[in-house]
Amino acid sequence: KLKLMHHKHRVEYQQSMYGRYTQELGVYAKEEAARLRESGQRRSVRDRSRTLDLLEYDKGRCAKCRICTVRCQKFLISRVGEDWIFLILLGLLMALVSWVVDFCIAICLQAQKWMYGGLDSNVFLQYLAWVTYPVVLITFSAGFTQILAPQAVGSGIPEMKTILRGVVLKEYLTFKTFVAKVIGLTCALGSGMPLGKEGPFVHIASLCAALLSKFMSLFGGIYENESRNIEMLAAACAVGVGCCFAAPIGGVLFSIEVTSTFFAVRNYWRGFFAATFSAFIFRVLAVWNRDEETITALFKTRFRLDFPFDLQELPAFAVIGIASGFGGALFVYLNRLIVQFMRKQKVINKFLMKKRLLYPALVTLVLSTLTFPPGFGQFMAGKLTQKEALVTLLDNRTWAKQGIAEEFDYIGNAQAWRHPQVNVFVTLVLFIVMKFWMSALAITIPVPSGAFMPVFVIGAAFGRLVGESMAAWFPDGIHTDGTIYPIVPGGYAVVGAAALSGAVTHTVSTAVIVFELTGQISHILPVMIAVILANAVAQSLQPSLYDSIIRIKKLPYLPELGWGHHEKYNIRVEDIMVRDVRYITLNCCYRDLHNVLLTGQLKTLALVESAESMILLGSIERAQLQSLLSQQLGRARRLQYIRERAVEEKKRLSIVSDPASDDNGSQRTSQEVRFQISTEESSFSPTRPVPHKPLKPALKRPSVVERPTELPTSKNCICVHKHTQKTENPKEARIEKFYISGRNDDEDVEDDMTIREIAEWEERQLDEQVNFNNCKIDPAPFQLVERTSLHKTHTIFSLLGLDHAYVTSIGRLIGVVSLKELRKAIEGSVTVKGVKVRPPLASFRDSGTSSSENETTELHKLWDRHKSMSLPRESTPSESEEKSQ
């Protein structure tokens, strides 16, 4: 039935086409191409409205009733298009997902504890149970993810950052990835490894948004809007963080800091709305499940309100901040080191590539062995889960109140921190040191997992360590006059958690997340001070964890300009631009086109008036030119040529018999011929879609099949034709049919040219002047002046999500700058006046990336490969076309 519909649809198009053939065909063909590209998407809408029309014409018994129903339906559907419906659905869905995942994780962890507790009698069995459980879960998670959707591995924030930058990453927003990510994450976290759920939840929320958008587009056309989808993805990132921590404000801010370069304040409310709703539902579910009495914070603290901290404690908070800065940088460095080590060791690498699940299993085995509570785990509170550890660390009681090694009343989980022989400071130090490298190692396991929560816990432990030391040092508090206010180590833990996680992610909004997580804001100033100091230190030493992963994964990205590197204002576009621009002229012939396409590599080509004037008229996408060329050399034109030749032959024969009718005939033929071209053009587009549609939506519809377009060189063409003529190979024939679909009326002409004739004909065709009428030209590609500063160029590129920009001087094209050059310039590989442009503390950073040279070249290769996915600018006609419905 669907096929019938499709057919009907095409028929409708052809009718409208016949009806319009008097229009100028160039314009018409363009419109038609755009229309056809959307046809698949619009079909459902059209079908529905057609049904409606039919119903209204149908004067049956309960027609009125039916019309009414349909109208109601229509109204509801129109409502569905509104943003807030989408955001509420998204929030609801994510809250449910988050809650279910949390629930499953809790069950998994409980099961492990139960097993471990039940085998109390035999230590060896206990160990086996303690170790096997996480190994199985992690291995399953890794295997499942690997098989279903390898894109689900890891955090997801780096990918979302890249996608929001305007790059389309394939398969990152599919249903498969969603399933793999959710199940993989649940298993990974259920194993009790030091992994987090924040990053994956950003990805899951984006997946949700993308899938929901796809689902909603069944009801209304509004979901086709590309820029809207990007906005929704940004909101989804906020929802991800928001429902993970029940932190709507922190979620919005964190997602903005982590994923965006420029943020439209216009979209601010979307994030707040969706994240608030999501966090609300997430907490309501907890109340409904009788876990909580009412909606409160996730890790509620009960510090005193009247005197949260003394002014004289601020230096200690500042120390936490600075130390966390160094610690954060070290964490990022360590993580990258581990990855690079694993990659470099060829033997290990080779072995691991064969047995992909061995690495996760081995790492898990090592990590869980170390945390085995009767073993080494007893010195590092190994039996606590991440959540339990955090709750005890944020406790408002002081552990070392009565001095070291004395008895103090640990209740509940806090007992894990106490060891008969070793005092609590040693336990804390061991916990911090061990968890530090363990977390850095754990996040390299190829399962869906984040690093935020482990880092957060380590930071809390560090803060608690400093706080306990302070409490031991000043047993009666620092405040001198009047009341005794003892020091609250829990407050230090809060500060430490915010500072370390802020340092690792290079964000300030961890402060807000901390407030929302603990439900107390009384430590706002210490937290802010520590977070800012930690950021200052960490940012000058290392990239953020997410940027580091972007580099490791070699995703296409544009690095940020650092803090106040004013020397970069010195570089101008003329210093970095590529002067050897590939261009085509307005009056070039197809041979030039062919040559340019063979040599260049940029995705779009500049169109200039002439080689002498070099006045830039616009840019044309490579694919457009390829289709122009293949059209010129294609079978359609050849058949037409044969037909023309036949007509001419006939004419020559009948020239004596009826000279009057000749004029008419040729006129009609030429009309037909021009029309023929346009038909082919329009039927051509859907089968070989232009793969580089500008500003491609991140939420791409799967209905558009992406197919790598090859350059149809003349030899290829000949080859194909030869085959179809000589052989009866059904596959080749199908390909041929693919090209000539929709032109059944051509069957009357016989393709009787020999290969030689074809080659000759093609040579002749190549010498013809290019007719750009049917070609989609971007008439206003982005232009820069040669003296534009690097700073401004970077701003414009990030603001508009450009991929490249032409450099012009009074209308004349003199160069081109692409992301590649810009990235090189920012990374300092371009020298100006002999001096390398580098951030002041970059030398330290270098030692971390010893293979930076290698990496850069690799990166460039990958960049070029990835570039085929990245799509810079919006094609305005198609966009406006889409919205005109």
Added chain:
Amino acid sequence: KLKLMHHKHRVEYQQSMYGRYTQELGVYAKEEAARLRESGQRRSVRDRSRTLDLLEYDKGRCAKCRICTVRCQKFLISRVGEDWIFLILLGLLMALVSWVVDFCIAICLQAQKWMYGGLDSNVFLQYLAWVTYPVVLITFSAGFTQILAPQAVGSGIPEMKTILRGVVLKEYLTFKTFVAKVIGLTCALGSGMPLGKEGPFVHIASLCAALLSKFMSLFGGIYENESRNIEMLAAACAVGVGCCFAAPIGGVLFSIEVTSTFFAVRNYWRGFFAATFSAFIFRVLAVWNRDEETITALFKTRFRLDFPFDLQELPAFAVIGIASGFGGALFVYLNRLIVQFMRKQKVINKFLMKKRLLYPALVTLVLSTLTFPPGFGQFMAGKLTQKEALVTLLDNRTWAKQGIAEEFDYIGNAQAWRHPQVNVFVTLVLFIVMKFWMSALAITIPVPSGAFMPVFVIGAAFGRLVGESMAAWFPDGIHTDGTIYPIVPGGYAVVGAAALSGAVTHTVSTAVIVFELTGQISHILPVMIAVILANAVAQSLQPSLYDSIIRIKKLPYLPELGWGHHEKYNIRVEDIMVRDVRYITLNCCYRDLHNVLLTGQLKTLALVESAESMILLGSIERAQLQSLLSQQLGRARRLQYIRERAVEEKKRLSIVSDPASDDNGSQRTSQEVRFQISTEESSFSPTRPVPHKPLKPALKRPSVVERPTELPTSKNCICVHKHTQKTENPKEARIEKFYISGRNDDEDVEDDMTIREIAEWEERQLDEQVNFNNCKIDPAPFQLVERTSLHKTHTIFSLLGLDHAYVTSIGRLIGVVSLKELRKAIEGSVTVKGVKVRPPLASFRDSGTSSSENETTELHKLWDRHKSMSLPRESTPSESEEKSQ
């Protein structure tokens, strides 16, 4: 001495000029013009470095010592250039200002109370004291501001929004304004009127940043960077809010929401850093002054932590949100109504214009009479100051616990809410109603004042009212099972405050401000829900208060696209663009230039290749063309013409005597002549600076004198010349000298042309072809395609801060879109297919602006006037030039 310096400087330039005259003069003149424009700014730097050089060459006794000192100084100065130094200074300064202002206000309010309390015996005297005090203060404030700097009147946020949009508002960032704003604000708030300090503090912080930037530029050149200054202004706005409420996070978010359209996440840390530091110092000052024991929130609350609210209370919070939304919209509407009423009533208007201080005095008299505590004030807690009222409203005790009209233990200021005859609900309702219109009226008084705080208090009172009602309705709380948790009306007050202030300002971040103000985040979900609902309602009814003031004040602005008005995607640039573009061709003559300049009104003119091809080559600023024209017709050229004539005459005489030296001579002359032009060009620029430098910094140096350039029509030129020739008027002579300064070598030639000769000569000059070599052309003006959607156009305009963009079709200029057209299109005055494009609820908004038609035309007039101040794009040469030092 400064003059000497200046002279020296010029000499240096001329030397370097002589050294470079072999260069191509067109390029050279451009560079020179850019250099001279900055010369004033760079001088200090140059002088200093020269001193340094001198010192290093000086081999005196303690030369080494001196060199060391100088180097230290140099190092220190280079450090001064770093952002964080500036931000710390800014934060420190603003904290001090905020604290001093608060201190003075507190003293003023105390004085009033003391006077009022002292005259306890006589009610009439008491009334006089109660009324006179604010009247005097407000009148003084209004008068002082009026005399010193009328720009200081009002909030300042609308102006900052406009400035951050890229528009330069004159005199808004001067020291005078700073003094007027600080003193005016202190007096205004000291009077006890319902006015706030938030908006003015945003302005004051920006003033501080601008002045500090100016001051710091004495030490280093980095402060000349324009985009940096804009970034610093954005940070300053955050500091303003941050140090006003001791709310760093809320400050940053609020300032972003209120002032920006697109926010660079890159600059995020600046705001956080400065605002945190500022808030910290502000609170430390309070500790230091023994007001507080340690750093805590400004309006600390002590709600219970374990069960802040029940789930079943959420509908009540939602009701507060929705009602606040309507209330906020009503407030904005009421405020605008009052302003429009005052403007329309011609009689009142005329009278008030004469006696400017009468309006403030009258309003104050009325308002203070109504709050007179023994009078009507007793029913509305009239004797409480704003701060006291807020503290009592946020109290965590329930006022109506024992039911209505019963005795309950109000302590301290809370007693003011109790009235023997009337119950507390009536008091609250009266308070809300009275304060509502009183605040809307009070903020129309022309003194520096904001509306945030009054609205905040009203919101808190409304929330308290709902809370008390709930407490009266459910005396034992709503929670059914187990413990009794009574309802906390203080929590409702917090929610109400956030919701109403959020509705009036259209921001979500008031939620964060509320948390930071109260020091408790336990009510996060109710607050977020209420704020979002309030925003949703208010935004669909009215513009925000700041946008409303922008409209009232007719500042140049670009309205936001509303929530999901997808029909706007329908409009394309071709529907709104102006097709009749003023342009000049590359080969036009000066007469064409003259005509175009006389007719057009846009700030820049398009330069096309020819009238036939219409290929856009770039755009030229009007002022550039004017200077080209005046140069062509100026006295310099005329004198040169006379000299040439004389030389020719001489040549003709000496042609027989030495024909060989003739060639040399003419060659030298022509060289000299060309050089002469460039000299004039360069010495010309500083005296008549091009007033429309692209992307003018908001922090403009005062050294650049702005002088309205008039179009030098040929008649004007003749006039001036006539005068200098015929009269000995010293003023005219000075003007003339002004024009020819730096060309003393011309004095040898006698200007002996008659008026008739001059007119003839000018006619001849006008027919010459324009030489664009010395003209600064923007080679890449922003271009759009005719099918660009309105949505995208709006995005691009706000992202890049554009003023206009050319519409091109494959290189050909076909139209121009300026902010004006865009604004019109967004506001819906452009019809597409006969349907007005309007937001769905705009009809309600219309009734508010009944005179919208009038206003629009007025607005356009003003717009054109203002446009002379607005400067859209960065001129890259000058920018990069600036940074090259």
